[in-house]
Amino acid sequence: MRVARILLIVVVILGGLFVAADRIAVHVAQNTAAQRAQTSEGLSVKPKVSIEGFPFLTQVAGKKLDDVKITADDIAATDGGQAVRIQSFHADLHGVRLSNGFHHAVADHADGAAFLSYADLTKVAPPGVTVAYGGTDNSGRPMVxxxxxxxxxxLSVLSQVSVHGSDSIGLHADALPQAFTALGLEDQLRQKIDFTFQLTHLPAGIGLSSVTPGPDGVSVAATGKGVVLAN
Structure with a gap:
């Protein structure tokens, strides 16, 4: 019985050491991945990376992580072009394959969400135009x-918001004031109020899928396959 107790104590101690080593390893890996993601995407603030699942070391041995979550706030837009600051971004990456000495990480598929404030949207709107929440139209669609x-x-008009391509969002006025259309100024007016802007710094391989205006800002959903976390 004494031998059994000794073996049990040894197993518990070794198990505890493994858990400690595993948690230390995952902490180091998360920090390293965040730094590489920051460098790869040119971010001004290091994102938060969380590697899910236990044990971590066996996932590393198989060179594939079950689930990785990445969160970034206050993502600065690039210089030049119609880019906009992303207030927050979150992505769930599934089946992250590791290669090239763990310097390269690609997810089988991913889902994400971004949030943009109306103050930041106003900055990329045409000169003199302010963007705000517009409630819902007669069919219940949220508008800006x-x-x-x-x-x-x-003037004040309600606009639809929709995804354009994989990384851009467009605003298109639902209806124009009759005072402008009666004078044949519809095209000229739309050049002043309809616009498209690009979301930069999204992980390579992920694309926008939907956009929904809300009282505080615009929520954007994204999805993709073969999404690059670090390269």
Missing amino acids: KLSGTILGSQ
């Missing part, structure tokens, strides 16, 4: 409101 002094007149 564009207002400002355009073509010498003060």
Whole structure:
């Protein structure tokens, strides 16, 4: 019985050491992945990376992580072009394959979400245009409101928001004031209020799938396959 107790104590101690080593290893890996993601995407603030699942070391041995979560706040837009600051971004990456001495990480598939404030949207809107929440239209669709002094007149219109391509969002006025259309100024007015902007710094391989305006800002969903976490 004494031998059995000794073996049990040894197993428990070794198990504890393994758990400690595993947790230390995953902490180091998360920090390293965050640093590489920051460098790869040119981020001003290091994102948070969380590697799910236990044990971590056996996942590393198989060179494939079950689930990785990455969160980043206050993502700065690039210089030039119609880019916009992303207030927050979160992605769940599944089946992350490791290669090239663990310097390369690609997820089989991923889902993500980004949030943009109306203040940041106003910064990329045409000059003189302010972007705000517009409530819902008669069919219940959430809209944004564009207002400002355009073509010498003060106006306010409701606009639809939709995904354009894999990384851009477009705003298109639902209806224009009759005072402008009656004068044949529809095309000229749309050039002033309809616009498209790009979301930069998204992980390579992930694309926008939907966009939904809300009272505090715009929520954007993203999804993709073969998503690059570090390269």
